[in-house]
Amino acid sequence: MLKISSIRSFLESTLFVWIGLTLIITLAGNTLVLPDWLQVVGRSHPILLHFPIVLLLMGLLFFWIPGIDKKPEIREIGEISFLAGCNFAGITVLAGLILAQEEYTGEILTWHKWAGLVVFGGCVILYFFRAMQAKVIRISSVVLAGAIIATGHWGAGLTHGEDFLLAPIQSNNIEVVPLAEAEIFGDVVLPILEAKCISCHKEGKIKGELRMDHIEGLQKGGKSGPFVLAGDFEKSLLIQRINLPLDEKKHMPPKNKAQLTDEELLILSEWVASGASFEQKLVTLPAKNELYQLASVKFEGNKIYSFDAADQDDITELNTSFRSVQPLFPESPALDVSYFGISAFPPESLSDLKMVNDQIVQFSLSKMPLAGIDLKFLKDFKHLEELQLNFTELDADQLKVISELNTLEVLAISGNEIDSESLQNLAKMKSLKKLYLWQTGLSDPDQKSIQKSLSTTEIDFGFDGKGIIYELNSPAISQAELIYQDSLELTLSHPIKTAEIRYTLDGTEPDSISSAVYSAPIFVKNTGKIVAKAYAADWKGSKAIEAVFMHSGITPSKFSLVYEPNSKYKASGAATLFDLEKAKTPNLGEKWLGFQDEPMVLEVGFEKNADKPKDVSISLLYSEGSHIFPPSKVSIQGLENGKWNQLASTIPTPSTKASSARSELLNFELANTNYDKLKITLTPLAHLPKWHPGAGGKGWVFVDEVIFNK
Template sequence: MFKISSIRSILESTLFVWIGLTLIITLAGNSLVLPDWLQVVGRSHPILLHFPIVLLLMGLLFFWIPGIDKKPEIREIGEISFLAGCNFAGITVLAGLILAQEEYTGEILTWHKWGGLVVFGGCVLLYFFRAIQANIIRLSSVALAIAIIATGHWGAGLTHGEDFLLAPIQSNEIEVIPLAEAEIFGDVVQPILQAKCISCHKEGKIKGELRMDHIEGLQKGGKSGPFVLAGDFEKSLLIQRINLPEDDKKHMPPKNKAQLTEEELLILSEWVASGASFEQKLVTLPAKNELYQLASVKFEGNKIYSFDAADKEDIQELNTSYRSIQALFPESPALDVSYFGISAFPPKSLSDLKIVKDQIVRFSLNKMPLAGVDLKFLKDFKHLEELQLNFTDLNADQMKVISELNTLEVLAISGNTVDQASIQNLAKMKSLKKLYLWETAMSSQDQETIKKALPETVIDFGFDGKGIIYDLNSPIISQAEMIYQDSLEIKLSHPIKTAEIRYTLDGTEPDSTSSTIYTKPIFVTNTGKVIAKAFAKDWNGSKPTESVFMHSGIKPSEFSLVYEPNSKYKASGPATLFDLEKADASNHGQKWLGFQDEPMVLEVDFKGLSKAKEISLSLLYNEAAHIFPPEKVSVQGLENGTWKTLASNSPAVSTKALSARSELLTLELENTNYDKLKITLTPLAHLPKWHQNPGDKAWVFVDEVIFNQ
């Protein structure tokens, strides 16, 4: 049997082995090539680290036992425990240094690495100089214990995240994000990545050279390819890996980690299909879009209502030329009711709403003439949460009725005179979360009174200039359709009614002096683009907003493509270009024809039809997804057996990545002396230097070709 002295001698000797190996690996760094079998030793680091922590802390306690110098048996047990802990610390540090050479980087790793070396070095020095003054030893033991705890904390941060230790005592309150502000990536996609992916792809631990804890890392991608390519499932690393069988080594998340739910899989897939934007807001998606339907219920305003839905036929019957009744969000029983058109407003029609009184949650009568109208019917709406009554000539009696609606959370009564009696009634509305009181003739004292009465309510008294100049919101463009046959009505509006809207139809940006002022609906009979801006005194002009409109024109009698579109983006083939159905800019996988390796070459014939003088091409631009304007567009006419150029263009290329958008390119033909036409769109051969993938081939996406005389 070994004696204690023999065990001590062996442990002291092996300690120098660990010291030597540690120095070699530390000083050699990444230049040292280690055999594969040592990776197994490295990966045992998380298993080994518990031994030195326990043994070292236990050994440190012995330094604090009073009179231990007079108790050699107890002292020897403590020293042997501490010496064993030093050996395990050496082995653990070696394993950690080997493991760090795999795919671990970052500031936390640096702190953990050097913390481990300090602990190992400290325990070796403390052991061999244990005979010095007791007070110094005790102070050193405290410092070493702190170093052990700190190093363990940094290690936990590498494995479980930086806030792992303090997470239980941190606030669990979740910020409620309004649907209007929710971003697809930041508020829908990123939380999934944080929960299921980032533990292996963050600072300190970057597997596959893919870092997912910031957007730049996601945009850069990993060593196996790009993280996502908009609309491209085949080349998007994310989609590839999450759809592999769980037993596959490349499946993500790894088999031993929490897996994605069916809903999370759908959200990630629909995000890529919808353009994989890192900035796009959720509300910009169509209501029928599957990603919108999956994600919208997570945000404020989309809470679950337990009451039954109204009869669909009743809702359909209640929708009229002056009244709109819609579900608050897809599949919700809650209803949003709005009246519009002052001249057509019949006050008696308010009684029609009794049939859906249990489902109305939002109700808008903005600008309706409510003078003398009895508002007691509102009390029947027992689930009413938001009431919009701006500029409706309310009186004190009507205000009193409104103040008795205990379910209201949002009330907007801007543009109405609020007298003292009304202020007293409003002060009783403790359930209000938001109250809008623009242009209500309230004095500063009245405003202070209502703020004190409703301290938990966000109250908006409107804009007070005071020399500050703000930017106006962009105007709203409303049109029934983008592709039309006879004529199209286009309406422009702005939430600030005193704002002046100016617009152009020639593709130029409107200015505040020479551009046409919008006073009535615009009727167009051609193909083009409307661009609008808003201007007002003491405000900066808005950013321009635009929308294309396309006259259906002449459909060729024959048409064909010389080269087939890419198999991933072929929609319905060449017929797609003439189906008069405008494709959605946010969904690249449907109704768009995509060309990359070959140009789009379209040949058309107008046998028995009038010949076109003008051609309009509906294109998709999305630089982040490699979808750019064509390098060149040319139109050739076949005259007497020879192709002659009738029009050409080289559209400008953006100097940065912008959001996905539809653009309209129109060319006028020099003459109509042709038998056939050939339209060629040549993709950009090399992406520009500023792009994240400079030099790669660009895509050309087209969904409609319109011919007009």
């Protein structure tokens, strides 16, 4: 068995090794090139540091034992423990100095580094001068113990954040930001970055030279490129890294960290797509903007309901082609029920809602033909807060029933004639916070009367447009799906009942004279694009709104791509083009195939005796801000008798400005069907136009579906 003296001698000798190596690395700094294998030693720093802390503190306790000078055996145990702690302190300091050369920097690192050196130096001095007066030793041991604690605190700040130690006792009060004051970056994007990213990109730990704990660092970017570029998914480091496969080394957050949710991914993508502003207010975005819809929920102060949720099977059963039943917001027991489609409205279906009487909080029957229908069933909705009954031909008896709904906070009955009796009943609804009375035939005295009776209610009578011509808002287009098999119902609607909706189905913009007038749902059996505008007397026509619809006809028996799509935008390869799943515009890496350096060349074949398609539709994405442009040329060729013949071609209209991301559809009628195979070529733009910030660079072509029909 080794003698204590031999152990002491060995530990004292190794101590000088650690001192020498520490001096070399400290003095050499970043000029010293260390081999890669030493990174393993450096990364063991968080594991090693526990040994010296325990051994040093235990050794320091021995200095406080009364009369220890008269107890040589106990004193020797304390000294050996302290000496072993000094050795582990040296090894830990060396590992920390190696680790610090990776991607750590900042003020906290400096404090942690020098405090660690002080602890190592202090314990070495204290060991070799342990024969000093007991009083001096004890004071020195207290100072050293304090240095050990401080070093550990700064180390925890590096790995867990500066407020890690005191976080449990700090205030958890979260300031509620009103929607009108919420900023897109500060109140929506930054909390995501703080939760999932900043721990590896902050002072003291700046991986990839990217610092994310202040805006200046984000604007500067990292060593691999800019953090974000407005509207540019390709060059934005953030979008590149979060969309990489999880197993990719550069995927962020690293796969051993908490990953971004689908909603967080979409918010970050939409932030970049909408301009990546660090100062823009959320309310400046259009109400239909996907980022606004996702983020505004956070600031609307979702109400907490104490009643039980409805059975999920009941909710599923109640969702039909004419009725929607959905939670007010995720995980809420409160339900929002809406009816749509006048021609499909079955009044008897209202009795189906008995199974969710206790959960309905918002209910809409706007534009449904309610004449003669008994509305007393509304009284069974115990928690009804919002009722939408615009343009429903309500009579006085029905309005009386409505006036007795004491839980209502929001009532919209625009487009219904209100007589004096109904006005008196409405005046009793003191619980109302908002009341919408557009086009109800109320005179100025009537309006003043109801305002006086409901002095705390916000009442909207619409506005008088005399002498001012306003532009109508665009109509809404509703369709159950984008890609369908048999036929598809398209419905158009507008909040102003008297507005006339005109539309086209060939992709051209409708006018107020020759275009078809919408009067009933439209049923289509082909592939195309509907474009609609609203017109009304004394109003400017609305902006056009459009939507594509694709009929899934003939499926090729075999298909292949001559050139593979870009590795960042490869989805499921050629199969993506025929999976009948329409891609969403923000999720560039999921369902879109992207081509830049090579054209998309698709070759397809069909069953030998089957009918050959004579129509081809190609679904594309345009997003000029992300360098995604219309193809410079589209060519469709047919292989006949071993020769490729031109069947259709076009040069799409070039983009003249950057617009928001949108789906586009190119339709082609083939010259003949006497072919064995088809070849479809989409050629990317070779040089971006002069008006574009990336002028001269290559454009992208993004495609997600190719549809064939007879």
